[in-house]
Amino acid sequence: MNSETLNTLDSYSKNKYKYGFVTDIDNEKPKKGLNEDTIKFISLKKKEPDWMLEWRLKAFSKWKKMKEPKWANLNFPEIDYQDIYYYSAPKGFEKKPKDLSEVDPKLIETYNKLGIPLEEQKVLAGVAVDVVFDSVSVATTYKGELEKLGIIFCSIGEAIQKHSDLIKKYLGSVIPAGDHSFSALNSAVFTDGSFVYIPEGVKCPMELSTYFRINAENTGQFERTLIIADKGSYVSYLEGCTAPKRDDNQLHAANVELIALEDAEIKYSTVQNWYPGDEDGKGGIYNFVTKRGLCAGKNSKISWTQVETGSAITWKYPSCILKGDNSIGEFYSVAITNNFQQADTGTKMTHIGKNTKSKIISKGISLGNSQNTYRGEVSFLRKADKARNYTQCDSLLVGNKCGAHTVPYIDSKNNTAVIEHEASTSKINEDQLYYCRQRGLSHEEAVSLIVNGFCKQVLQELPMEFAVEAQKLVSISLEGSVG
Amino acid sequence: MFLEIKDLSVKIENKNILNGLNLNINKGEVHAIMGPNGCGKSTLANVLAGKEDYEILNGKINFKDNDLFDLNIEERAQEGMFLAFQYPVEIPGVNITPFLHSAINSKRKRMNEEEIDNLSFAKLLKSKASDLGINIDMLKRSVNTGFSGGEKKRYEILQMSILNPDLAILDETDSGLDIDALKIVTDGVNKLKTKDNSFLIITHYQKLLDYIKPDYVHVMVNGSIVKSGGSEIAAEIEKDGFQKFQ
Numbered sequence: 001m002n003s004e005t006l007n008t009l010d011s012y013s014k015n016k017y018k019y020g021f022v023t024d025i026d027n028e029k030p031k032k033g034l035n036e037d038t039i040k041f042i043s044l045k046k047k048e049p050d051w052m053l054e055w056r057l058k059a060f061s062k063w064k065k066m067k068e069p070k071w072a073n074l075n076f077p078e079i080d081y082q083d084i085y086y087y088s089a090p091k092g093f094e095k096k097p098k099d100l101s102e103v104d105p106k107l108i109e110t111y112n113k114l115g116i117p118l119e120e121q122k123v124l125a126g127v128a129v130d131v132v133f134d135s136v137s138v139a140t141t142y143k144g145e146l147e148k149l150g151i152i153f154c155s156i157g158e159a160i161q162k163h164s165d166l167i168k169k170y171l172g173s174v175i176p177a178g179d180h181s182f183s184a185l186n187s188a189v190f191t192d193g194s195f196v197y198i199p200e201g202v203k204c205p206m207e208l209s210t211y212f213r214i215n216a217e218n219t220g221q222f223e224r225t226l227i228i229a230d231k232g233s234y235v236s237y238l239e240g241c242t243a244p245k246r247d248d249n250q251l252h253a254a255n256v257e258l259i260a261l262e263d264a265e266i267k268y269s270t271v272q273n274w275y276p277g278d279e280d281g282k283g284g285i286y287n288f289v290t291k292r293g294l295c296a297g298k299n300s301k302i303s304w305t306q307v308e309t310g311s312a313i314t315w316k317y318p319s320c321i322l323k324g325d326n327s328i329g330e331f332y333s334v335a336i337t338n339n340f341q342q343a344d345t346g347t348k349m350t351h352i353g354k355n356t357k358s359k360i361i362s363k364g365i366s367l368g369n370s371q372n373t374y375r376g377e378v379s380f381l382r383k384a385d386k387a388r389n390y391t392q393c394d395s396l397l398v399g400n401k402c403g404a405h406t407v408p409y410i411d412s413k414n415n416t417a418v419i420e421h422e423a424s425t426s427k428i429n430e431d432q433l434y435y436c437r438q439r440g441l442s443h444e445e446a447v448s449l450i451v452n453g454f455c456k457q458v459l460q461e462l463p464m465e466f467a468v469e470a471q472k473l474v475s476i477s478l479e480g481s482v483g
Numbered sequence: 484m485f486l487e488i489k490d491l492s493v494k495i496e497n498k499n500i501l502n503g504l505n506l507n508i509n510k511g512e513v514h515a516i517m518g519p520n521g522c523g524k525s526t527l528a529n530v531l532a533g534k535e536d537y538e539i540l541n542g543k544i545n546f547k548d549n550d551l552f553d554l555n556i557e558e559r560a561q562e563g564m565f566l567a568f569q570y571p572v573e574i575p576g577v578n579i580t581p582f583l584h585s586a587i588n589s590k591r592k593r594m595n596e597e598e599i600d601n602l603s604f605a606k607l608l609k610s611k612a613s614d615l616g617i618n619i620d621m622l623k624r625s626v627n628t629g630f631s632g633g634e635k636k637r638y639e640i641l642q643m644s645i646l647n648p649d650l651a652i653l654d655e656t657d658s659g660l661d662i663d664a665l666k667i668v669t670d671g672v673n674k675l676k677t678k679d680n681s682f683l684i685i686t687h688y689q690k691l692l693d694y695i696k697p698d699y700v701h702v703m704v705n706g707s708i709v710k711s712g713g714s715e716i717a718a719e720i721e722k723d724g725f726q727k728f729q
Contacts, residue, residue: 429572431572432574434556434572435568435571435574436582437533437555437556437557438533438560438565438568439560439582439583439642440557440560440561440587440589440593440646441557441585441589443557445585449574449581449582449585450574450577452576452577453574453575453576453577454576456576
C-alpha cells in the first residue's frame, strides 16, 4: 500500500459523527441499576397490566442466573448492569401526545436535525414513521390511513394496552425470554419499540419505519419490536438509529421478532448508525441485538437487509426459522467497521420445513484498526427435505491494520439438503484506485465508488427511498464525516 | 510548449527504466513511440499519468504550463491528460454511467465550467457509444467487468471520447485486437483528433500506424529515445526490426 493511500485512510479515520449532538431536555429516570424495583417502575410508567409485569419479572429471574454469551470475536470490558439507567423519558410523557402540537418543540427540532421531520406533509411520501426517543415513542405518522386497512402500527407500549390478545400470543414466541442473557435482559426491561400487525390478505401500501434515538446519558435502550404478517399479507419495514457522541459506552440491547403466517412476506431493513466511538476507540454504543423471524406458514418469506456502519460493538445475527414448507429466508448484510469498531454479525438459518430455501449475502468492509467478523449457522433438520442454502461472504480490507474473519457453521441432518458456500477476502486494489483517479476522481471518491460497487448486491435490496441514503451513508462512513 | 519532457530518468525497485529521456509534443500533433518489449514505453505512460510506484531520479516535465510533478494523478486527469490503459482493470458493481459522469464533472469543476446534469450526460454517453459501435447493453454493465480484451479497449476509447482530453496517451491499445476492433478503435481516435489536442501513441507493432497517421515517430531503446523522424521510421522498423537501433 503506497503512502498516499495510507494518508487518505488516515484522514478517513478522523471521524466527525454528524448525529452526535445532545438534546437539552428534562428527563425522568428511575434510580440507576437493575432490580425488581426498576422493572416495577418501568411497568408502572407504561401503565401495563399485571400479566405484563409478571412476564417481565419472570424474565428477570432467568437473567439473574445467566451469563453473557462469550463466543463472539469481540473484546470489551465487563458491562456493569448496576451502573445503567433503564428508563428515560422526556418529562411530561405520562401519556403519549395525541398529536404534534402536544410534543415538546425541542423534540421536533431534534428530529428535524436528524433529517426526520415529524410533520406528515414533510415526511417522505409513502413512509409511515414511529419515532422512539430514549425509552418512549414520541410520534407515529400516517396512523389513520393505515387503520382504514386494518393495519396496526403503534408503539409496543400502546399495543400491550390495546391489543393484549396479539401480544400475549406472540411476544416471546420467537425469541423466548430465556434464550440468552441479552434476550432475558430485554424481556425484563424493554421500554418501547414498534408493533405491527398486517391483517389477512393486506399488502401494506407504504414503508413502515421506526427511528430510534438514544439521547440521555448512561442510559440503555432496550427496544422491542414485534411484527406479525397474517396470511397472504405483505409488509416492508425499516429502522434507523443514531445517538449522541459521548465518552462512555452505552448499552443497546434490542429484540425484534417477526412472524410470517401462510403466504405472508416480511421485508425488514435496518440502517444502523449508532455513535461508533471516536478515532481512539473511546465511547460508542454497545449494540447487542437479537433479531429473529419465524416463517410459520407455508410459502412464507422473511428477508433481512442490514447496513451496519455504527456502534463500537455490534453483536447481531438476524435469523430465520423456516418452519413452513416452501418458506424462504434471506439475509443481506453490509457491515463497515472503522477505527476501533468491532462487529461480529451474521445470521442463522434453521431449515425445518420441506423445500425451504435460504440465501445469505454478506459484505464486510474493514478499515483502520477495526475487526469485522461474519458468523453464520445454517442447519437442516431431519424433515427438511430438499432444502437449499446459498451463502456468499465477501470481505474487503482497506489498509493493513484491520481484520476480516469468516466463521460459517453448517449442520445437516437431512441428506437431500443442498448447500453452496462462497467466500472471498480481498484488499482494496491499487490498480482500481489508479484507474479511477486517472479518470479524474479524487482518491476518496474512488474508494467510495469501489466500496459501493462491492456492496451493490446488498444495497439494491433496500427499499428505493432508502437505497440512495444508504449509499451516501456508506460513502460517508469512509470519508469520515460520519462514523 | 504543450508537453515537454526534459532529461527524464526514472527507476523502480532499484532498476533504472528511463535514462535521460527527452520528448516535446506540440498542440495538434500525433506522436508515436515504438520500441521493443521492456524498453520503458509503458513506464513513460505511467510516469506521465502520475502512478506512484516510480522514483523520479532526474528531469522535468512541463504540461500546459504546469510542472507535472506538482500535480497528483487526478489533477493531471482533470487538466486534460488521459491514459488508455494496456490492461484496463475490472471494477465490479460500478456502473459506467455514474463513473464517467463523476469523472467528467470533476474535470469541469477544475476548469470552472458548469457541471453536466444526469439527463444530458446520459444522452452524450449514448450518442458517443453508438458512434463507436458499442451496444447500449454494454453500458448497463460494471466497468470492464467480464469484458473481452477488445471490448475493454473500445470502452477505453469511449471514455476518451467523453472526457475529450488535451493529451491522450494510448498504451499499446492495439495489442490483443483483431482487425475489425482495431479499425473501430482507430476510427474513434481519428474522429477525436483536432488541431487543439495531441496524441501519444505507444505501440509495439507498426500495424496501428497504418490507421492513425503520426506526425512523428520515435524509437525508444533502453529508456531513451534513440531516433526520431516521420512515418518512414515505422516502415524501417517493420522491415528490419528494432535490432539495428540497439
